[in-house]
Amino acid sequence: MPPIKMKNAAKPARRSTEDGEAASKPRPQTRIQREKQDIILDAALGVFSVHGFRGATIDQIADAAGMSKPNLLYYFPRKEEIHKQLITKMLATWLAPLREMDETGDPIPEIRSYIRRKLEMARDFPRESRLFANEMLQGAPRIYDILAGELRELVDDKADVLLRWMDEGKISRADPYHLIFSIWATTQHYADFDVQVRAVLGKDRGGDGRFEDAARFLETLFMTGLSPKKA
Amino acid sequence: MPPIKMKNAAKPARRSTEDGEAASKPRPQTRIQREKQDIILDAALGVFSVHGFRGATIDQIADAAGMSKPNLLYYFPRKEEIHKQLITKMLATWLAPLREMDETGDPIPEIRSYIRRKLEMARDFPRESRLFANEMLQGAPRIYDILAGELRELVDDKADVLLRWMDEGKISRADPYHLIFSIWATTQHYADFDVQVRAVLGKDRGGDGRFEDAARFLETLFMTGLSPKKA
DNA sequence: AACGTTTTTTTCCAACTGGTCAAATTTCTG
DNA sequence: CAGAAATTTGACCAGTTGGAAAAAAACGTT
Numbered sequence: 001m002p003p004i005k006m007k008n009a010a011k012p013a014r015r016s017t018e019d020g021e022a023a024s025k026p027r028p029q030t031r032i033q034r035e036k037q038d039i040i041l042d043a044a045l046g047v048f049s050v051h052g053f054r055g056a057t058i059d060q061i062a063d064a065a066g067m068s069k070p071n072l073l074y075y076f077p078r079k080e081e082i083h084k085q086l087i088t089k090m091l092a093t094w095l096a097p098l099r100e101m102d103e104t105g106d107p108i109p110e111i112r113s114y115i116r117r118k119l120e121m122a123r124d125f126p127r128e129s130r131l132f133a134n135e136m137l138q139g140a141p142r143i144y145d146i147l148a149g150e151l152r153e154l155v156d157d158k159a160d161v162l163l164r165w166m167d168e169g170k171i172s173r174a175d176p177y178h179l180i181f182s183i184w185a186t187t188q189h190y191a192d193f194d195v196q197v198r199a200v201l202g203k204d205r206g207g208d209g210r211f212e213d214a215a216r217f218l219e220t221l222f223m224t225g226l227s228p229k230k231a
Numbered sequence: 232m233p234p235i236k237m238k239n240a241a242k243p244a245r246r247s248t249e250d251g252e253a254a255s256k257p258r259p260q261t262r263i264q265r266e267k268q269d270i271i272l273d274a275a276l277g278v279f280s281v282h283g284f285r286g287a288t289i290d291q292i293a294d295a296a297g298m299s300k301p302n303l304l305y306y307f308p309r310k311e312e313i314h315k316q317l318i319t320k321m322l323a324t325w326l327a328p329l330r331e332m333d334e335t336g337d338p339i340p341e342i343r344s345y346i347r348r349k350l351e352m353a354r355d356f357p358r359e360s361r362l363f364a365n366e367m368l369q370g371a372p373r374i375y376d377i378l379a380g381e382l383r384e385l386v387d388d389k390a391d392v393l394l395r396w397m398d399e400g401k402i403s404r405a406d407p408y409h410l411i412f413s414i415w416a417t418t419q420h421y422a423d424f425d426v427q428v429r430a431v432l433g434k435d436r437g438g439d440g441r442f443e444d445a446a447r448f449l450e451t452l453f454m455t456g457l458s459p460k461k462a
Numbered sequence: 463a464a465c466g467t468t469t470t471t472t473t474c475c476a477a478c479t480g481g482t483c484a485a486a487t488t489t490c491t492g
Numbered sequence: 493c494a495g496a497a498a499t500t501t502g503a504c505c506a507g508t509t510g511g512a513a514a515a516a517a518a519c520g521t522t
Binding site for chain 1: 280281282283284285286287339342361364365367368369370371375378379382383386402403404405406408409410412413415416417419420421423424425426427428430431432433436444445447448449451452453454455456457458
């Protein structure tokens with residue numbers, strides 16, 4: 001006579017779904033749980049960033065994470081849960097540089113270093129950039145609220161700072177919102193359209209140096225534009 | 232006793248698969264065929280541009296085209312066929328503006344009008360832009376050859392033109408490849424990241440005027456940059 | 463070693479996927 | 493209008509997909 005098993009003991013404390021409210025006991029979360037979750041998130045980032053939410057399959061992710069599908073589902077009971085967690089984590093990282101733009105600093109260096117940081121992120125976290133891009137292309141169904149809320153407030157805030165700098169004559173007058181857009185666009189381009197950039201630059205110029213070339217170019221573009229300086 | 236039918240008469244002349252070689256007779260192609268194919272391509276553009284190749288389903292496309300799946304498959308026997316045709320058509324449209332940049336023209340107006348045209352395309356053909364973006368994010372598996380071939384040659388060509396203009400002192404010196412990238416990035420941003428642009432600009436500023444604002448801003452950016460002109 | 467707990471694997475399923483096939487219907491041409 | 497060709501539909505299929513359930517294995521504690 002086999003011993004009586006309790007059906008499906010305690011599932012790992014998943015704080016993923018924001019728990020509604022007062023979760024009686026948060027459940028400690030073991031070391032293995034954290035490790036595996038990290039592995040899964042990393043694998044999922046690779047898959048989601050390439051194929052988008054719909055195009056990605058749990059099998060692909062499980063495969064990339066080196067575990068079976070049911071095993072993966074033990075840690076993240078739904079596909080959406082993984083995606084949501086990735087998006088949340090990514091957004092925080094993604095907006096950090098803009099937050100750091102300091103209104104008490106020197107305008108030109110501040111902008112310059114914002115551009116540099118964004119470009120570094122495109123270089124160091126291309127998958128995060130593509131995950132975000134994919135979400136945008138689909139109409140941001142899962143993060144629209146954040147865009148229209150938190151993000152908008154942040155941009156409004158920084159746009160004000162930029163306007164003030166313009167009023168003080170520290171930088172030339174231009175639409176601050178579109179200025180921010182143009183920084184986003186030019187830098188993220190090197191992550192999102194990386195294949196194209198490499199293909200066009202070719203083997204010789206498309207190597208590791210391309211980010212430095214880009215940095216130099218963007219410096220020129222944003223600082224002085226294309227009009228030739230008349231001697 | 233039902234009359235004997237010939238099994239599956241003549242399928243519509245599909246020149247899609249490039250027919251190997253000497254296709255005996257191209258088959259005229261009826262009016263209905265052209266119409267339906269257009270409807271399908273239009274519907275497919277909408278679906279592929281949002282979900283990417285993997286994420287899009289034939290059912291979705293058939294639905295959007297207002298016909299049954301087998302009916303759609305009658306015109307395009309494979310999903311890939313539809314996608315390939317869309318990509319090909321789109322690439323031609325997409326590169327036209329760059330082709331039109333005239334080396335015998337006045338440099339500054341030429342660049343200015345290239346930017347304007349690209350921005351108009353982002354406004355008028357956002358789905359095409361997103362289709363392209365989706366393909367890029369996935370690593371361009373279906374068009375890499377074109378990127379590294381035709382596109383690269385075109386860009387090399389125009390980069391030479393830009394360099395010449397720089398040598399002549401008509402525009403300031405900067406990496407011509409990254410200059411082209413930055414024009415692509417800033418203009419396509421308004422198609423690919425449209426949701427974000429709208430969300431950040433809000434109801435009032437995010438309306439139809441946003442493209443004019445963008446045009447004005449890009450004009451400033453590319454012409455004079457951000458450094459304040461010292462009086 | 464013996465226990466409960468956590469993790470993993472095996473098996474399974476219903477819905478969806480891209481695609482086929484033959485029959486039914488519509489359209490075109492004389 | 494008849495007959496052939498073109499178009500559309502309905503039934504179907506094998507493979508994939510997200511996910512459930514339960515048993516098996518591994519782990520941690522005493």
